[in-house]
Amino acid sequence: MRAPRLLLREHIKEQILERILEGTYEPGERLVETRLAREFETSQVPVREALRELEALRFVESEPFRGARVRAVRPDEIAEIFPVRSAIEEVAVREAALRLDGDVEELTSHLAAMQRAGAAGDRHEQVLADVEFHRTIVDACGNSILREVWLSLRVEGRTMITTLRAGIGFEEIASIHEPIVVAIQARDPDAAVSAMRHHFDVLRSVLNKESP
Numbered sequence: 001m002r003a004p005r006l007l008l009r010e011h012i013k014e015q016i017l018e019r020i021l022e023g024t025y026e027p028g029e030r031l032v033e034t035r036l037a038r039e040f041e042t043s044q045v046p047v048r049e050a051l052r053e054l055e056a057l058r059f060v061e062s063e064p065f066r067g068a069r070v071r072a073v074r075p076d077e078i079a080e081i082f083p084v085r086s087a088i089e090e091v092a093v094r095e096a097a098l099r100l101d102g103d104v105e106e107l108t109s110h111l112a113a114m115q116r117a118g119a120a121g122d123r124h125e126q127v128l129a130d131v132e133f134h135r136t137i138v139d140a141c142g143n144s145i146l147r148e149v150w151l152s153l154r155v156e157g158r159t160m161i162t163t164l165r166a167g168i169g170f171e172e173i174a175s176i177h178e179p180i181v182v183a184i185q186a187r188d189p190d191a192a193v194s195a196m197r198h199h200f201d202v203l204r205s206v207l208n209k210e211s212p
Helices: 005-022 033-039 044-056 075-079 081-099 105-120 123-140 144-152 155-166 170-175 178-185 189-210
Strands: 060-063 067-070
Touching: 005 044, 005 123, 005 155, 033 044, 044 060, 044 155, 075 081, 075 155, 075 189, 081 123, 081 144, 081 155, 081 178, 081 189, 105 123, 105 170, 105 178, 123 144, 123 155, 123 170, 155 189, 178 189
Parallel strands: none
Antiparallel strands: 060 067
16 A cells, blocks of 8 residues: 655555544554554654644544554534634635735636546545645735644644545535635625635534534
8 A cells, every 4th residue: 555755644644534533443442553554564654753643633642652542532523623714714815805906826726626636536635725725815814923823723634634524525625615716806805704604614514414
């Protein structure tokens, strides 16, 4: 099960995360670095890095001399990110709608990448395009403190968690970004805020519906 070297850590993280969310790895189950390294045909280094990232996302917990274990995660914990991200990105998109002055070329490019990845059934590439779409808006708002807070949320990992846990369709993921582009192109900050809020409301609604 090989993956390109630069993507190895992400590949391992996504595989472990998917198994946790599907219940293949149960709460309390040990995640042995050496065993995972053999499975993924790699050294323990990318496995250790992947487990550390999953620990930061609160899906794995580790103890000295006992290694890593799957952490029991409540459905409401996964949804906690949405009001936080929505609040931050509503501020960002309001400013971006003014500062971009209707220039949505980069956003359109990321949206097209989401659509292509969705058509190909490539969840990893769609998540990357999704994150870059939102990163473009955050960067465009021109607020360095907001950007630092946004980066601290580990958006890429949480986006993957949302798509895996909620089971949201590839086409729907792309489509909920389209009104944001339209509003920014129209230089309408109020509409942009409304579209961004709707985006996160849809994700939260789907996640709540799918959660046991």
